[in-house]
Amino acid sequence: MKFQSHRNITYNCQYHVVWCVKYRKKLLEGEIETRLKQIVLEVAEELQVEIVEMETDQDHIHLLIKCDPQFGIHKIVKRMKGRSSRLLRAEFKILRTRLPSLWTNSYFVSTVGGAPLAVIKQYMKDQQKV
Incomplete structure (x- = not known):
């Protein structure tokens, strides 16, 4: 397991994130899918977030993200959804x-x-015995 350090924290935080197209419309195909992935990667680079895996289906996107927990996964998702929506709708x-x-x-x-x-629960219980 690879840990990362940043200022006063050492961490290995990975998140599975999924969001859907409004009304589950099947629109994430071809050029739209390709452009969505480009936008998500651009935002990830700006925020110094690692995209471990990214897959789309026609109506949703799955991401496996590694990030600094102090920044907050909600900020990352908000930025990715906001920018991709704005740019894709414009294009x-x-x-x-x-x-x-x-x-x-x-x-x-x-x-x-x-x-x-x-395993974590057992470890915590075992600490009480010491």
């Missing part, structure tokens, strides 16, 4: 005419990696 007329906004307001995020929960 592709179909996204302006078929939807009031590109993305739903919500998203899914879950931490991943590290030890399984059962």
Whole structure:
């Protein structure tokens, strides 16, 4: 497991993030999909975030992100959704005419990696015995 250090923190934080096209419209194909991935990578580079994996389906995007927990995953998602919506809607007329906004307001995020929960719980219980 590779840890990263930044100022006063050492960490290995990975997040699985998913967000969907408004009304689950199947629009993430071809040039739109390609451009979306470019935008997400540009934002990640600006924010010094590592995209470990990125995949799209026609109506949603999955990301595996490694980032500094002090910055906050919510800020990263907000920036990625905001910029991609603005740029994609400006570049592709179909996204302006078929939807009031590109993305739903919500998203899914879950931490991943590290030890399984059962192992961490057992470790914590074992500390009480010492």
